[in-house]
Amino acid sequence: MEPADITINDQDDVWTDSFGVKYTKDKRCLLQAPMELKKYCVHKDTKIISNKAFYISKIESIVLPKDLICIGDAAFCGCINLKEIGLSNSITEIGESAFSGCI
Numbered sequence: 001m002e003p004a005d006i007t008i009n010d011q012d013d014v015w016t017d018s019f020g021v022k023y024t025k026d027k028r029c030l031l032q033a034p035m036e037l038k039k040y041c042v043h044k045d046t047k048i049i050s051n052k053a054f055y056i057s058k059i060e061s062i063v064l065p066k067d068l069i070c071i072g073d074a075a076f077c078g079c080i081n082l083k084e085i086g087l088s089n090s091i092t093e094i095g096e097s098a099f100s101g102c103i
Contacts, residue, residue: 014031
């Protein structure tokens, strides 16, 4: 499943954690993070970071799960404060402009 293929028709299909980050109910796809989030550890069951999930957010540091396979288009685009991210060998796809504008 590619990030662009994810469609949520009902809020019952979404799980939101205590930081306000939205995932699909099965937690396999991170859909959207709040713009003000600065440090975050992505849920261990997540396989996909959706398109524009952290778009122009204030994220500085993020820990990705070891089994993550896909980072969507513009997922971290415009995240000028991003200083720390670890990418694992399990990632097979990084979308267009995923890190555009990151310093």
